[in-house]
Amino acid sequence: MELEGHVALVAGGSAGIGAHVARLLVREGAQVIISGRDTERGKGAAAKIAGESGDVRFIAADLGDLHSIQNLADQSGEVDILVNNAAGAPTGLTADQDVASFQNMFDTNVRATYFLTELLAPAMLAKGRGSIVNVAAMGASMGVAGASGYSATRAALMSLTRTWAAEFGPQGVRVNSVTPAPVRSGSAGVEWGEALVGDLHGREPTAGAQEIAEAILFLASPRARYVTGSTLAVDSGAAAT
Numbered sequence: 001m002e003l004e005g006h007v008a009l010v011a012g013g014s015a016g017i018g019a020h021v022a023r024l025l026v027r028e029g030a031q032v033i034i035s036g037r038d039t040e041r042g043k044g045a046a047a048k049i050a051g052e053s054g055d056v057r058f059i060a061a062d063l064g065d066l067h068s069i070q071n072l073a074d075q076s077g078e079v080d081i082l083v084n085n086a087a088g089a090p091t092g093l094t095a096d097q098d099v100a101s102f103q104n105m106f107d108t109n110v111r112a113t114y115f116l117t118e119l120l121a122p123a124m125l126a127k128g129r130g131s132i133v134n135v136a137a138m139g140a141s142m143g144v145a146g147a148s149g150y151s152a153t154r155a156a157l158m159s160l161t162r163t164w165a166a167e168f169g170p171q172g173v174r175v176n177s178v179t180p181a182p183v184r185s186g187s188a189g190v191e192w193g194e195a196l197v198g199d200l201h202g203r204e205p206t207a208g209a210q211e212i213a214e215a216i217l218f219l220a221s222p223r224a225r226y227v228t229g230s231t232l233a234v235d236s237g238a239a240a241t
């Protein structure tokens with residue numbers, strides 16, 4: 001178990017990809033904190049992920065709200081691994097976009113990641129170790145109709161990944177991101193998978209959340225000790241075409 005003695009926070013760990021990441025971190029012996037807005041779902045997820053012997057705690061937080069972000073950081077304490085995974089989904093075509101949902105998307109998907117990292121990184125820097133993984137999306141570097149704001153928020157995370165790798169690297173803190181394909185069980189699902197990944201060369205159009213989680217675990221763990229500032233595409237090769 002290579003993460004014994006490590007504390008990990010998975011923002012948005014109460015469902016989807018984040019819940020799978022939390023499960024893998026527990027399997028490797030980490031103490032895991034998951035967050036989300038829905039307390040009932042979050043507590044249920046924490047109990048399920050913990051199983052018989054895992055150490056999993058749920059903290060309720062609305063990442064669209066700065067006070068809630070501060071509270072999440074305060075309650076989490078010092079962490080060794082931060083997975084910035086929570087995000088709102090695409091909201092539609094640019095011509096139909098309203099200001100309120102655009103704002104909420106950027107608050108949740110970019111501002112929250114920025115300030116949660118600002119609050120938690122200093123303890124990692126002081127300790128001289130830590131790993132931050134930002135969960136972006138394929139759309140960050142592809143034109144996807146109906147995903148303008150969402151894709152821009154995912155691209156922002158890739159930029160932050162590079163800057164933070166430069167800022168935090170000298171003090172032993174690594175920062176990486178993943179760009180997953182649409183997940184089978186997610187809201188985007190098969191329709192987006194077929195549009196984005198296609199079926200060229202027998203590629204599967206959608207990923208399993210577990211497959212994305214494995215890549216995040218790798219970047220979070222000491223196995224990736226020589227990897228920082230990078231973006232790992234988890235998309236069955238779509239980025240290569």
Ligand SMILES: NC(=O)c1ccc[n+]([C@@H]2O[C@H](COP(=O)([O-])OP(=O)(O)OC[C@H]3O[C@@H](n4cnc5c(N)ncnc54)[C@H](OP(=O)(O)O)[C@@H]3O)[C@@H](O)[C@H]2O)c1
Nearest residue numbers: 012014015016017036037038062063086087137182183186
């Ligand atoms: N699913 C896909 O096809 C796909 C593809 C590429 C990239 N991604 C990326 O992967 C990440 C996870 O996506 P997912 O589909 O696995 O998500 P999901 O199943 O919808 O789960 C999202 C998680 O984030 C939490 N969350 C959402 N909005 C929040 C907010 N405002 N404040 C606090 N917590 C919030 C949710 O809990 P509550 O609802 O209780 O708040 C939940 O725990 C995202 O960054 C997404 O951009 C997903």
